[in-house]
Amino acid sequence: MPKWILPTLVCLTLVALLPAALISRARNSHSSTPRINLVPDMDYQPKLLPQTENRMFADGRAMRPRVEGTVARGQLQEDDHLHRGRDAGDWATSIPYPVTQSFVERGRDRFDIYCALCHGSAGFGDGIISARADELAQLGQAVWTPPTSLHDPTVRERPDGHIFNTITHGIRSMPPYGSQIEAADRWAIIAYVRALQRSQNATISDVPEDVRPTLR
Numbered sequence: 001m002p003k004w005i006l007p008t009l010v011c012l013t014l015v016a017l018l019p020a021a022l023i024s025r026a027r028n029s030h031s032s033t034p035r036i037n038l039v040p041d042m043d044y045q046p047k048l049l050p051q052t053e054n055r056m057f058a059d060g061r062a063m064r065p066r067v068e069g070t071v072a073r074g075q076l077q078e079d080d081h082l083h084r085g086r087d088a089g090d091w092a093t094s095i096p097y098p099v100t101q102s103f104v105e106r107g108r109d110r111f112d113i114y115c116a117l118c119h120g121s122a123g124f125g126d127g128i129i130s131a132r133a134d135e136l137a138q139l140g141q142a143v144w145t146p147p148t149s150l151h152d153p154t155v156r157e158r159p160d161g162h163i164f165n166t167i168t169h170g171i172r173s174m175p176p177y178g179s180q181i182e183a184a185d186r187w188a189i190i191a192y193v194r195a196l197q198r199s200q201n202a203t204i205s206d207v208p209e210d211v212r213p214t215l216r
């Protein structure tokens with residue numbers, strides 16, 4: 001074997017590895033200049049990214065604020081009773097949906113998610129958040145307004161529309177839930193709250209006549 005073959009082979013092997021080494025370096029290093037992009041596809045498009053500038057508008061913002069007074073299709077909310085709990089300038093005194101078994105069950109489902117944590121699953125104002133806050137308050141580590149018992153006479157006498165408004169906008173130290181609970185579900189919750197209240201204040205007239213003799 002001639003003497004030059006071995007060094008030549010070594011050199012060629014090293015040169016052959018060079019592209020792989022360069023590629024791997026490019027893939028694993030950081031650079032402030034754009035990479036060489038042989039197939040640009042749709043990588044570069046004329047578009048405005050969020051939080052960037054657009055001189056076309058006087059305020060220079062690319063992100064446009066909502067045009068005042070616009071309403072999404074189907075969201076005009078014209079029904080004062082359904083969307084605001086108001087009826088002829090006063091609090092509505094009825095639920096604008098048929099109160100069926102499934103409607104009340106939907107209400108229980110939503111109540112258990114959104115209200116029970118503070119008001120307790122039976123509405124006595126003894127939810128787990130409230131219990132924990134009471135503990136902290138006793139240690140002097142929290143200031144806490146206890147959630148009203150939903151069996152309180154004032155709440156029992158509140159018109160349905162007033163409770164609707166309480167859920168939508170909150171009241172005093174209770175936060176609003178209007179943005180999280182759809183109007184129909186807010187009414188379903190009220191139907192369930194009424195069922196809870198009735199469960200604690202039933203009279204003999206609530207019991208079907210044929211069952212009354214079995215009561216003791």
Ligand code: HEC
Nearest residue numbers: 114115118145146147148155163166167171172173174177
């Ligand atoms: C984060 C805890 C919390 C949650 C969750 C919560 N509430 Fe309350 N709620 C309160 C507190 C606290 C009060 C008493 C507010 C006060 O007196 O400052 C209250 C008061 C009320 C009242 C009495 C208002 C009145 O007329 O005086 C009603 C009714 C009520 N809540 C219903 C609900 C319903 C229905 C839900 C579920 C959609 C709910 N709350 C979820 C904390 C909560």
